Amino acid sequence: MFQRIFVPLDGSRRAEQAIGIAAHLAAAAHGSVLLFQAVDLQPERWPVFFRSQQVLEAATFTAVAQAQAYLEQQARDSALTGLPVEARARAGKAASTILREIEATQADLLVLACHGPNPWAVGSVTAQLIRHAPVPLLIWREDSPSLSQADMQTRRRWRLLAPLDGSLWARAALEPAVALMQALATQAEISVHLLRVVVPVPVQGEQEGARWLLQQRLRQAEESLSQAGKELERLWRRSAATVQPPALTWSVAVDPDVVHAIGQVAHPDEPFPGRDGTGTPDLLLLSAWGSNEADQRRLGSVAERLLQLVSLPILLVPTRALIQILHGAAQAPPQMGQ
Incomplete structure (x- = not known):
């Protein structure tokens, strides 16, 4: 790729x-x-x-x-x-x-x-x-870090933040993310943090029921991230990359505002969870999909707001690219061990 x-x-x-x-x-x-x-x-x-x-x-x-x-x-x-x-x-x-x-x-x-x-x-x-x-x-972006050839060659570590919503569309964006990471990994260490934001749903007059529902959604989110991590590892193996695979971590955040939660991880006061425990994300992965033309113009409210607010460089996978990735995956013959 x-x-x-x-x-x-x-x-x-x-x-x-x-x-x-x-x-x-x-x-x-x-x-x-x-x-x-x-x-x-x-x-x-x-x-x-x-x-x-x-x-x-x-x-x-x-x-x-x-x-x-x-x-x-x-x-x-x-x-x-x-x-x-x-x-x-x-x-x-x-x-x-x-x-x-x-x-x-x-x-x-x-x-x-x-x-x-x-x-x-x-x-x-x-x-x-x-x-x-x-x-x-x-x-x-104009307020993103420099991207000169010298900067690219001397950088020794890249950290990718990948917010996922559990949808097939979001998972499809992992494929170009892997291609980008492999290119960057020729001269630098790569780490990836998968993030899922769970929006609490209030249950009127049922505090115990609300807690139970939140726990169920948290378990589903953790399972979804675990599967996404396996998918990322599978894509890395499938590409027959000669560079080391990325250090992979993930976390679930509970927040009524998805953009706020992602922003807290993208620009935190404390480093995001990672194996090395240092630094903030250097790149943000976003998938923007819509089932009709109006949705595609909006890019989805989450992606739209993040583009406005986050100063990180962004790998954005728009609707048409996601459709092509999913179509290619559907057409590809199954591989041994997958």
Whole structure:
């Protein structure tokens, strides 16, 4: 997995920072990197007397050529030395053009360094990508730690926080998480913490019944996390990885607000439970699924709020990517010992 890594650029220094991590992941997986820029001249904003077809075509040709030259310059970045790199500029609306090219080039990971006061605002390019991308996205926020090639090479430990809700969709997100961890594990130790949040359900006038119900839900949550841990270990073995498997821990939190509980673990006053007992999470895994278009636009209320509140880098697996993972799992023949 992650053999063809797609990096959309917009000419900003912040967006260019995604090149370092894309290079690191591509080198680990013996993959390639595609640098891409969508050129949108927004002719609808031009004065009416400039909107002739001839003027538009000439301006578009010039802008695409300039974008192509910029991308080819970025392709000579030292971080990409020795890697297969393609630079491609296309004319069109940014989000729709990027989504179209992801499919046309058969990319399997989108690395995005977002910027701006509110990159998740409805209608923004970032918001459209995270809602409609057919592949997982590795998102570095403006307030996330640096992701230069030097930072990637010198880091010796990565900790992944994976909140799960017990659904098949959430479990499916473990597959790209394993692919990411294996790429990171070539030079660093990996630990994974699985988290399940149980929301207490009040039972009116039945305190004893409420306690019994909570205990039942806690036992179910623990069993679900145990199964998820086994699934993660199975995926690691299936990939025939030569690197050490991650240190795996899990915990159950009781909180009426799922986002609050996850945030407490993502940005705790005390380190999250782990085998080494040091540090806070470095990466957050999120699956965002919906059974209809409205749900997909919302990304699910939990994922939506976490994107707004958590400053960690995020591996986000959107609905279309989850569907492809589950479809592939259904089509795959059973393997011995599984």
